Amino acid sequence: MSDCLFCKIIAKEIPSASVYEDDFVYAFLDIKPVNPGHVLVVPKAHSVNLLDMTEETLVAVARTTQRIAKAVCEAVGTDAFNLEMNNGAVAGQVVPHAHLHIVPRRADDGLTHWPGHPYAEGEGEKVAAKIRGLLL
Secondary structure: OOOOHHHHHOOOOOOEEEEEEOOEEEEEEEEOOOHHHHHHHEEEOHHHOOOOHHHHHHHHHHHHHHHHHHHHHHHHHHOOEEEEEOHHHHHOOOOOOOOEEEEEEEOOOOOOOOOOOOOOOOOHHHHHHHHHHHOO
């Protein structure tokens, strides 16, 4: 038996408010929602984060997330949502099983986005060059 919380939820060893399931994906309401309708979209195949998912799983999760996001927005009466994925503890990942958050948003929900910080002169191009070099 896996010690992974989400693997246990997928295996129905722990109850959840399921909204969708297929061969690749299990989706359920977050137990501590940011806003009503906050859904977690979880690949059934255990993956620690985005970098650990197979391409087949990633494609299935992306397609399903789009479909679920449309349903979430219609269900709670909004056309706005955040799609979030925390990868690694430093990034806020609490459960080490890949998952996306669909968080419905409203203009009056009181949430703010994280602050951006401009690059120092020349720094942006250096970072971009490093990334391009690693993608070749």
